[in-house]
Amino acid sequence: MSLPRLRLERCTDLGGGLWRIDEGQARHLLKVLRAASGEELEGLGGGQRWRLKLEISAEGVFARTLYPIPEKGCPPRIVLLASLLKGNDFELLLKGVTEIGVSKIIPIAASRSVPRYSQEESIRKQLRWKRILEESTRQCGAPEIPELSPPASLDEVLETGLPPLRIAGFLEERAVPIGSVSPKAEAVVAIGPEGDWDDQEKQLLLHAGFCPVRLGPFVLKACTAAVVACSYLVLAWEAVALGENRGKKVPDPGPGMPDEPV
Template identity: 35%
Template sequence: MRYFFIEQPAVGDPQLLITGSDARHIRTVLRLKSGDKIGLFDGQGFEYQARIVAVSAGRVEVSVLQRFPVTAESPVQITIAQAFLKEKKMDRLVRQHTELGISKWIPFFAKRSVPRPSKKNLSARMERWKKIAKETLKQCKRGCVPQIGETATFEEVLNQSQACDIKIAFWENESEPVNAPLPESELQIEKIFVLLGPEGGFTAEEIEQARDRGFVTATLGPRILRAETASLAACVLLQYLYGDMGKKW
């Protein structure tokens, strides 16, 4: 069954309208017609089974047959604060982190961040990242679209971490593994905030700032990883330890 994203929740509304690129895809590429069944996500935790009622240029009318909660969401809310990286790496990380189940993604400028896009380019990239997150949602069958935060300074990122249960900065100069400084697994961990640096890594001053704000530092092993590899490895490890990628005893 093909799945499509809908902006509005369908609570109490048996009729929905699909427009834009999804409507064009349904009509001209998939050539679906009245009576065919499709799946829908609302990005707020629910999935729908629907039947196409009518197809016309630029719009597809559907009737909701069934509504049920999606079970693919992680039990922990992971916020990834990612320092700006070069080229298309940020686009790929939004897609991959969405697949891995994060709740929020915040781009920020670290001292060693080389790319410094203009305000106009940042706005365009923000819209692109939101689109990537929505498209990825359909592929991995998640229920909630990760929130894409506004581009922040390092200080602003630290301020946004205050309400989290665990705050971790991954740093290549740390020797302790990720699970060493963290609370025991029987404690209730609901919100995790993760700081990940640029290609050149964090400066010692940035790490001290983070520690002063309650962050623990952790290593990702003895090998030097690319910034984008480290970002994904950190997310997988935390989903394994506290989320839904590891066995709970």
């Protein structure tokens, strides 16, 4: 069973490895999780995970640092260009790609994106999206909260500095299987709205050096497509970083494992 998790950015660093837990997270620990003084917690912040001990006194609710938790591997830095989606699909997308380990998310106001936000609505949405990202990191244990940019048009974003490995989901025959793309330590993924990018947006992406990819034999919802594309890049890079080769024979697990399916 995983330990209760805290976002340390919301806590006050008192020095000497002691943190004052903010009111919201303290209330969740005590009222919802029924945590008691002396229990261990996991702290997330600054790209690092920490083992903590809960301390409750008349002065407040605190967490004391015990030791850092070593990270496994070195995940790639993935920038996601995610078209705005209707309903709660965009929020599902945010949760899914945060669990995968995306580093930065740039919402794209594509021509076929249904949502059209006023400036005031956009500000409210961004605040809600940031809360969703933070809550998702606490659920999955990601040490860093993905950076969230304000919504922008595709042509504006393509003029900014993006990683050299660039792939875009396309619903057409010229798209290559995503499995044929060699993963890199940095990549950018562009996922269009329901119904795909329009022709002008596809040309913009191709001109900017994006490789059109398909994400399987069937048509995926946009929120699913984002998770699938980012998952491939993370897992494929993990295999490269571990020195694994595609098609390498799996070692014999030894006695105790059946040779035939059960």
